[in-house]
Amino acid sequence: MKKILAALALFSSITLPAFASPPATFSEAKVVAKQQVYLDQANSSMGELYCGCKWKWVGKSGGRIDADSCGLQARKQETRAERTEWEHIVPAWTFGHQRQCWQNGGRKHCVDDDPVFRAMEADLFNLYPSVGEVNGDRSNFNYGMASGVAPQYGQCKTKVDFDQRAAEPRDEVKGLVARTTFYMFDRYRLNMSRQQQQLLMAWNKQFPVTPWESERNKRIAAIMGHANPFVTGQRSWTPGYKPSGDGIVSPIPQRAAKLPPVSQITSTASAGVIIGNSDSLVYHLPSGCPSYDKVSAKNRVTFRSESEAEVAGFRKAGNCK
Known part of the structure; x- marks a missing residue:
């Protein structure tokens, strides 16, 4: 009987993510991320994303940076360097610009009218607490090598090349940001430049999954209902990889239904139905x-x-007249 109960308990723990409830908005995601993903990480050796600083939680999802814990020095904005901010590893600008809503009215329009954008903005895999000033300096820059840039934030190893519009994170998180980027571009069917792919594939190989990244993946999967397949090894980004678009397909049935067979297409056209290719x-x-x-x-x-x-x-x- 004990063996049966143990087996049932194990099965229950494995299937728990199926009943998860992902955050619906960016504001909600920040609170959930604090409470269920990073709550015990403020004083961990890993620290926040870019500089490895420890911090103290403040309010629902904010934090105050412990600069002495990581040798951080502000580059210009001392006030912003003293607080944590939630960094989108793949910037909202990057995934937003590939949505029609952004072209129609920017981020606010996407938040109001695009359920897929809201899902991307609130995706916990893409969020990580970071030093506010470094987060602001990184802006919407792609990740890249900034070998010619001198240290900018004291002992913090992350560097931002403003001329080349590139940010090079510290070695400890290069693998994590690579696999997170793969996840976002795969799940939401985004377009990535060949140069960016080559760099991130190199980082993915050079910096394998750490115990903390694996634990982070498990915690987020329990909330989101799915893991990052590039962390678990279920998927691998290779040259010519075609994104799955898993995160785009799911909201579509709420707004679209399957068409009747092609033999009935004439009646469909007469009804003025618009056909989409998923x-x-x-x-x-x-x-x-x-x-x-x-x-x-x-x-x-x-x-x-x-x-x-x-x-x-x-x-x-494009061939419509």
Whole structure:
């Protein structure tokens, strides 16, 4: 009986993530991240993201940096250097600019109207407490090598190359930021430059998963309902890798339904239904778009209007007249 109970307990612990409830907004994500992911990390040897500083929690999700714990010196903004901020490892600007909502009205418009953007903004895998000034200096720069840049923040090893618009994090987190970036670009089907891919693939190989990164992955998976497959080894980013778009597909059924068989496409067109391709994220109008009836059944989704398609992350086909 004891063996059976132990087996049931183990099974329960494994299946728990299926009942997880991911945060719905960035504000909520910061609180959840503090309470369930990083609560015991403020005084850990790992420290915050960029400088390895310890900190003291303040309020619901904020913190005050212990500069002496990491030899931190402010570059210019002393007040901002004294506090923690929640860094998006892949900046909101980066993933936002690949959404139609950003083109229509910037970040606020995305928060208001795009459920996929809200999911990206609140994705716990992409959040990490960091020194506020370094977070601000990093801005929306890609990760890169800043070998020619002298130390900027005292003993902090992260460097920001403002001329080349690149940020090089300390070695201790290069693997983590690489695998987090792979996750975000894979899950939300983002486009990454070849140069960025090559650099991050090198970091991923050079700096393997640490015990803390593995533990962090488990904690976040219990909340999000899925792990980062680039941490667990289920997926590997290679040259020519094609992102899955797992995080884009899930919200679409709320706004789109499968079309009837191709044999019934005439009646669908007459009803004014817009056809989207869930693989290419391109939509076609019933008139003026020659590929309207050529989308394969397995990738076919429908929308009632162009705005609805664009909110879901689709763009109009380039061959539409």
